[in-house]
Amino acid sequence: MILMQSGFKNIQFIVGGQNTVERMQYVKPLPPFSDEVISFLNELSKIVIRKGRTFSDVVTFGFWCRRAALLAEKEKYDDKKQRYGKGIVFHIAPSNVPVNFAFSFAVGLLAGNANIVRLPSKDFEQVKVICDAINQLLAGDYSYMSDYLCLVRYPVSKEVNDLFSALCSTRVIWGGDGTIAEIRKSPLKPRANEITFADRYSIAVIDSEAYLEADDKDAIAQAFYNDTYFSDQNACTSPHLIVWLGEKKKEAKELFWNKAHSYANARYELAPVQAVGKLTALCKFSANRKAVFDHGRDNLIYRIAVDQIDEGLMDYRYNSGFFFEFDAESLKEIAPIAGERCQTLTYYGIKVEKFKELLGDVKILGIDRIVPMGKSMEFSLIWDGHDLIREMSKRIEIW
Amino acid sequence: MDYNDILKNSPYSLAAPEKNTLLTERLVELTKHHYERCTPYRGMMDAYGWDPDAINNYYDIPFLPVSLFKQMDLCSVSKEAIIKTMMSSGTSGQAVSKIYCDRATANNQQKTLAKIVTDFTGASRMPMLVIDTPSVIKNRNMFSARGAGILGFSIFGSDKTYVLDDNMELNVELLESFLIKHQGQKIFLFGFTFMVWQHFYRELMRLAGEGRHFDLSGGVLIHGGGWKKLISEAVSPAEFKQRLEEVCGLHDIHDYYGMVEQTGCIYMECECGHLHTSIYSDVITRRPQDFSVCNMGEPGIIQVVSMIPESYPGHSLLTEDEGVILGEDDCPCGRKGKYFKVNGRLKNAEIRGCSDTYAVRF
Numbered sequence: 001m002i003l004m005q006s007g008f009k010n011i012q013f014i015v016g017g018q019n020t021v022e023r024m025q026y027v028k029p030l031p032p033f034s035d036e037v038i039s040f041l042n043e044l045s046k047i048v049i050r051k052g053r054t055f056s057d058v059v060t061f062g063f064w065c066r067r068a069a070l071l072a073e074k075e076k077y078d079d080k081k082q083r084y085g086k087g088i089v090f091h092i093a094p095s096n097v098p099v100n101f102a103f104s105f106a107v108g109l110l111a112g113n114a115n116i117v118r119l120p121s122k123d124f125e126q127v128k129v130i131c132d133a134i135n136q137l138l139a140g141d142y143s144y145m146s147d148y149l150c151l152v153r154y155p156v157s158k159e160v161n162d163l164f165s166a167l168c169s170t171r172v173i174w175g176g177d178g179t180i181a182e183i184r185k186s187p188l189k190p191r192a193n194e195i196t197f198a199d200r201y202s203i204a205v206i207d208s209e210a211y212l213e214a215d216d217k218d219a220i221a222q223a224f225y226n227d228t229y230f231s232d233q234n235a236c237t238s239p240h241l242i243v244w245l246g247e248k249k250k251e252a253k254e255l256f257w258n259k260a261h262s263y264a265n266a267r268y269e270l271a272p273v274q275a276v277g278k279l280t281a282l283c284k285f286s287a288n289r290k291a292v293f294d295h296g297r298d299n300l301i302y303r304i305a306v307d308q309i310d311e312g313l314m315d316y317r318y319n320s321g322f323f324f325e326f327d328a329e330s331l332k333e334i335a336p337i338a339g340e341r342c343q344t345l346t347y348y349g350i351k352v353e354k355f356k357e358l359l360g361d362v363k364i365l366g367i368d369r370i371v372p373m374g375k376s377m378e379f380s381l382i383w384d385g386h387d388l389i390r391e392m393s394k395r396i397e398i399w
Numbered sequence: 400m401d402y403n404d405i406l407k408n409s410p411y412s413l414a415a416p417e418k419n420t421l422l423t424e425r426l427v428e429l430t431k432h433h434y435e436r437c438t439p440y441r442g443m444m445d446a447y448g449w450d451p452d453a454i455n456n457y458y459d460i461p462f463l464p465v466s467l468f469k470q471m472d473l474c475s476v477s478k479e480a481i482i483k484t485m486m487s488s489g490t491s492g493q494a495v496s497k498i499y500c501d502r503a504t505a506n507n508q509q510k511t512l513a514k515i516v517t518d519f520t521g522a523s524r525m526p527m528l529v530i531d532t533p534s535v536i537k538n539r540n541m542f543s544a545r546g547a548g549i550l551g552f553s554i555f556g557s558d559k560t561y562v563l564d565d566n567m568e569l570n571v572e573l574l575e576s577f578l579i580k581h582q583g584q585k586i587f588l589f590g591f592t593f594m595v596w597q598h599f600y601r602e603l604m605r606l607a608g609e610g611r612h613f614d615l616s617g618g619v620l621i622h623g624g625g626w627k628k629l630i631s632e633a634v635s636p637a638e639f640k641q642r643l644e645e646v647c648g649l650h651d652i653h654d655y656y657g658m659v660e661q662t663g664c665i666y667m668e669c670e671c672g673h674l675h676t677s678i679y680s681d682v683i684t685r686r687p688q689d690f691s692v693c694n695m696g697e698p699g700i701i702q703v704v705s706m707i708p709e710s711y712p713g714h715s716l717l718t719e720d721e722g723v724i725l726g727e728d729d730c731p732c733g734r735k736g737k738y739f740k741v742n743g744r745l746k747n748a749e750i751r752g753c754s755d756t757y758a759v760r761f
Contacts, residue, residue: 282446283467298689
């Protein structure tokens, strides 16, 4: 395929160049978790952990792609010998999460593909640290990976989207229904597949008695903070609704929110517009639905008690520390809010078997992840209901 | 409480304690009024846990974020009673506020504005130059903030003349003939800050370069609409005044602060350069952390209260502006009430998270 030249003029190449895109079309797909890729990511891990140590998200990525960690993941795939990458994966990273792009291309590589990545438009320092490290490796011992990676920036451009979409075998779109609709205007090859991460919401379930018995309440507050305030409560994994179970809800809530407040107060800076935004969200909600607002001690935590939950509730969700709370008698009561748009359930003090029972008992279309409190953002190769390695690779049958 | 009785007081006549009593009585009454007549408002007050009997100071009355009027219809009268709907000026694509006015509220807006402005300009009508294009008021039923401002201030003028054409260019001949016609009279000029600068001052400068000078030293200019655009051009309020005086002798210049959501209750800038609260309204600055009240001199989010709004629940609003209360009852200009300054819009925060990655943001 000869590439249209005109689309390229708006593209800024951070890793690779126009020639890389040309050559990418001829590279050999690799088997999942190939030694070449694992060695490359392991080296990348070393550099970014050193150079990006001031960024917790860069360090997290670095730890995630160490050789030992990747080899452990590899063990989970019993069909890896029959699998190969599909060709080129085109990733559209979110503009406001710095390191997400790195997990995305790393998975693309691990699945055996060449990767074109549209980087966040914002100039995050974290992006620079990771891209510099990649360039250093590609210029040295890892030049053999050069044709597998191309990291670019470009302004909103259907022409460029068209170009990359026509080349790829898998397209990965991170986040935002609006983004997905926009990118989908660019056609894919007939056999290409697409992995989209749409706008979703998440919930948390806490057992009041278990919480009161816990002796690590500060650690729980930290875990909750990491799930919520750390991403301005604006990641799709951040809970917007807290469901309380058990007999000692009132007591547990008081303690829980006090701890959460102390932890967040020391770390989270609420900008004036966020304070006004939260008040606006409260007004919009209470104008339409019955709500009891807990004034708390300041604007850091907004708690709105609701006596009914359904999917419509989540249309009123907001960020920066804005929580609906619901008292439930049993886990089953979450069913009305666990529709397709519900992504992650984080929990504290509930046995995993309870969730398995629940999924067997009632119709739950959503909820693709059930993880302990504090782990909502932890990246895994099964994400948002997608088995990323398998969806970015093909399985070959040989008789 | 009849608003017309309140209007009998002159706008800067009451000291803090009397003003507080008056505001509290009227604003509590308005809160109850809207609670009974506006269902969405009632829901908000219920969520707040508002108890009218527990409130003995208007500082304790809940405030609505001003942007709510962009996001929902808030009205405390029947649709039939609405005689005009005012809209905020938003650039295309942005949501605009919709403010529903019945006859009483619309009248009170007009009367209040008159009381406030004549305190600065005197009671008699003056020949009026509008520094804008006439097309801004074409649709009389849907008032934009610009149009509403012009029409509101028109009551102070006679022989109202728009000096800009549809291309926002100064009609020099029209200006010339207007000034000849009204020679020796006090001229009233009105316009939006940015328009005055961009389309009037700059053009006068250019004409001065050609040797054509205009004398407006006997005029009074009232301008509003914010400094945002001029700050990007690095023009300070002081420079704005100084340059206008240099080019045409105009020195009686008053900025004002106000918003379409509380039309009528504007905050005029006095001779000392301070924005003043009249007795019909007030300004409270609040801390973003907990919305507690700021001390004098401490910058905070501006809350505005107004005794006018009866047809929509806009009597207590939290703006998106930051300001500072400079003093109360002791401005050297002699007017009572709080005086303050506006620092500008609250800064937009960069929110993290993973939605909206592509479509609109950049």
